[in-house]
Amino acid sequence: MTEPTFDSLSPLDGRVVGTFPIHDSEDVQKVVERARTAAPEWRTLGFPGRRSILVAWRRYVARHAAELAGVMRAETGKPLGDAQLEILLALDHIGWAAKNAERVLGRRRVPSGILMLNQESSVERVPFGVVGVIGPWNYPVFTPLGSITYALAAGNTVVFKPSEYTPAVGQWLARSFAEVGGDPSVFQLVTGFGATGSALCRAGVGKIAFTGSTATGKVVMAACAESLTPVVIEAGGKDALLVDEDADLDAAAEAAVWGAYSNAGQTCIGIERVYVHERVYDQFMKKTTARVREIRAGTDEKATLGPITMPKQTAIIRDHIADAVSSGGTLVLGGAPERGVVFPPTLLRDVPEFSDAVREETFGPTLVVNRVATMDEAVERANAVRYGLSGSVxxxxHGRDLASRIRGGMIAINSVISFAAVPGLPFGGVGDSGFGRIHGDDGLREFTYPKAITRQRFPLLTLTSMRRSGRVDRLVGRIIRLLFG
Structure with a gap:
């Protein structure tokens, strides 16, 4: 019987990038079992042994970055410069996880307290065994490696299910790990559609790390709930940038344009809304409009804004633009093309807050810029959505004060998206943006569980005995009064 397959098509020209198997539940189960068998040896390598392989892997990816960037461009359509930047950030995270895993996860002593002074107490972090990673297509290297490398550094083996839009990137990553001497069973790939991801959730892995839409995240959680498999969910966002009257408007405009249109707006932590103090609103709009005019969308290598990777997303983008205009907003630049997956950078102003373009994730090259009378109003509007991923001020x-009042897991002051490039910072959101964290100390801990251990150093007053005497009970009463009364 012929194994079912699917083609990965390039949004640049529709050509077939590669053909990949559609793994069913039986296939996924076999892969997970191989990963489970390999897990003890990978853990036994210890932090130094795993660090050595991860560092070698990072070196390999760095030396072959141009090749990887080409695969990324073929599958996502993003400009080579953007692909290269993504690889750079991912390399930094591989190195950080490899270097810091022992510091964060190593065994640590814990004070036992007066009552248990005869006990030596410690906590160690234990890997789950096998971690399943379900990755997105918009940043097919940086985002999944934020889970994969941290899980590997923590001592887990990994089964990776890339998006059906970027399986060639996932294949490249798995193959490159094996190229540097990593056991192929330690980092494996499964490919397919939603059913494959669902099978991974039900395959008995120790934990699932998911990045994608909020709707799909809920489906993943429901599947994992059947077996109480823990999950970390990094879902959508509707991030806002706040511009105060004392802001550097040139820098703010540059940041708004980059945050909105890089990667064709297909960024969960991208800027989709800007709230500008009315005293500087017109100046900000003038500077922003000038910068947006400089952007050229296309599929050729000189285009600075690439196509929409997922064709069905184009309908959502069109609907949001149309709704913004029909509800009273003003289209300054751009607009939805009649057909195709290349959208010009679209700038909207004075869009009512009830519009989908303000409240729902667009995930395309659009930006809404609205004026506010005060920064209190800006904070209120920024927080008035169901998402809580990130934002900028x-x-x-007043940057730090405003940042502390914005609901979200990551906020940048006088920059955008900078937190994602700091390996030591946790990455994740609240509300419909998900829960749990990747990156940083928290990201390493996310792929382990704490194990408490006590060891009796010498015998003391025995309280935990069914033969405890009345004299001991009376002594306990005196101890209670002495210590806490």
Whole structure:
């Protein structure tokens, strides 16, 4: 019987990038079993042994970055420069996880307290065994490696299910790990559609790390709930940038344009809304409009804004633009093309807050810029959506105060998306943006569970005995009064 397959098609020209198997539940189960068998040896390598392989892998990826960037461009359509930047950030995270895993996860002593002074107490972090990673297509290297490398550094083996839009990138990553001497069973790939991801959730892995839409995240959680498999969910966002009256407007405009249109707006932590103090609104709009005019969308190598990777997303983008205009907003630049997957950078202003373009994730090259009378109003509007992923603030005097009031897991002051490039910082959101964290100390801990251990150093007053005497009970009463009364 012929194994079912699917083609990965390039959004640049529709050509077939590669053909990949559609793994069913039986296939996935076999892969997970291989990973489970390999897990003890991978864990036994210890932090130094795993670090050595991860560092070698990072070196390999760095030396072959141009090749990997080409595969990324073929499958996502993003400009080579954007692909290269993504690889750079991923390399930094591989190195950080490899270097810091022992510091964060190694065994640590814990004070036993007066009552248990005869006990030596410690906590160690134990890997789950096998971690399943379900990755997205928009950042097919940086985002999944934020889970994969941290899980590997922590001592887990990994089964990776890439998006059906970027299986060639996933294949490249798995193959490159094996190229540097990593056991192929330690980092494996399964490919297919939603059913394959669902099978991974039900295959008995120790934990699932998912990145994708909020709707799909809920489906993943429901599947994992059947077996109480823990999950970390990094879902959608509707991030806002706040521009105070004392902000550096040139820097704020540059940041808004980059945050909105890089990767064709297909960024969960991208900027989709800007709230500008009315005293500087017109100046900000003038500077932003000038910068947006410089962007050229296309599929050729000189285009600075690439196509939409997932064709069905184009309908959502069109609907949001149409709704913004029909509800009273003003289209400044761009707009939805009649057909095709290349959208011009679209700039909207004065869009009502009830519009889908303001409240729902667009995930395309659009930006809404609205004026506010005060920064209190800006904070209120920024927080008035169901998402809580990230955001940005531009202000010379009030940046930290405003940032502390924005609901979200990551906020940048006088920059955008900078937190994602700091390996030591946790990455994740709240509300419909998900829960749990990748990256940083928290990201390493996410792929382990704490194990408490006590060891009796010498015998003391025995309280945990069915033969405990009345004299001991009376002594306990005196101890209670002495210590806590």
């Amino acid at each position: 531009f202000s010379r005097k």
